[in-house]
Amino acid sequence: MAIGRFTLESGVKVFVNDLRMSWPRVLRRASLPGDLLSKGPALLSTDEYFRFWSALEAEAGDRELALDVGQAISVETFSPPIMAALCSPTLTVAGRRIATYKPLVGPLSLDVGETADGLAIAYQWPPDQQPPTLLATSELVFWVALARIATRHQVRPARVTMPVPPGDPASLEGYFGARIRAGSTYTITFSADDAARPFLTENEQMWRFYAPELRRRLADLQAEATVADRVRAALHETLPAGDSSMTAVSKRLAVSSRTLQRQLREESTTYQAVLANTREDLARHYLRRGNLRTPEIAFLLGYDDTNSFYRAFRTWTGTTPDALRAAITS
Secondary structure, eight states, rough: OOOEEEETTTTTHHHHHTTTOOHHHHHHHTTOOOOTTTTEEEEEEEHHHHHHHHHHHHHHTOOOOHHHHHHHHGGGGGHHHHHHHHTTTHHHHHHHHHHHGGGGTOOOEEEEEEETTTEEEEEOTTTTOOOOOHHHHHHHHHHHHHHHHHOSSSOOEEEEEEESOOOSSSHHHHTTOOOOOEEEEEEEEEEEHHSSSSTOOOOHHHHHHHHHHHHHHHHHHHHHHHHHHHHHHHHHHHHTTTOOOOOHHHHHHSSHHHHHHHHHHEEEEEEEEHHHHHHHHHHHHHHOOOOOHHHHHHHHHHSSHHHHHHHHHHHHHHHHHHHHHHHHOO
8 A cells, every 4th residue: 555645746737727627726625735836746645635636526516527537638747657657568567567656646556467357457545544536536537548548549448346336327437438337446457458459659768767766756755654654555465365474574575574573673563563453444444335244354354264353353443343334334
């Protein structure tokens, strides 16, 4: 999961203008300073980033703004990670590049993988924080816009899922050229043929220009995070795979288990404490979503059996997952 603070590039003012909105009004509604970009790109916290997108959604009124976002995407509004994607040879490579550098521009992470259906891109958001609907929907629209801009082909996703599909999906489904289905995550899947379709915008020389700066920014972001933050981010990726071990996390963070233990002690915590805290946060997040059964949540948290999850949950909260779910939904 993304950690730290996230860059809002100066080109976003062009983007907002192309959405036919007032930049000062959006900033006021989001409770952000009027001179936010006066000195170049700004760094936003997760709360500020979400407020910005909520303000756009509120300013839109009844407009289907996610579609306008797809129309407004242009070279002037691209941040460096997006430009790097546009320089890619195919959508598959672009997906992997964006997944690597997405933490630079937003509090989210991507799971990008090749499945039997093709290329699947799934979003993960911070626990206990629901992303603004406009932001999450626009992220899916972005992939279709990127594929169409880069290939000059009317690419249509093979599958689109949302936790809560729109009440009137006709306009979005018309844009996608695909039905929107209910699912546990925001996910978009492209056929293997479209994932491999050549990008006419491929530019290896420009990619070599952007890559060192992106790696530096990512290293700076990771350096600013605490070790506990980095462990939590790694656990978000290893737990759904069924591995809660320190060995797996140490390998992902490229340190030895002994070094990781020492670094956590220096922050007055332990691996087991961070693991328990992360599992509790994720459990509460999954229970709030309401569309996952308790055994499924136990699996996503890396437990071998549901009973172990029940015991741990009672230790954390003094109650059971089913009782907390009932209290949340009542």
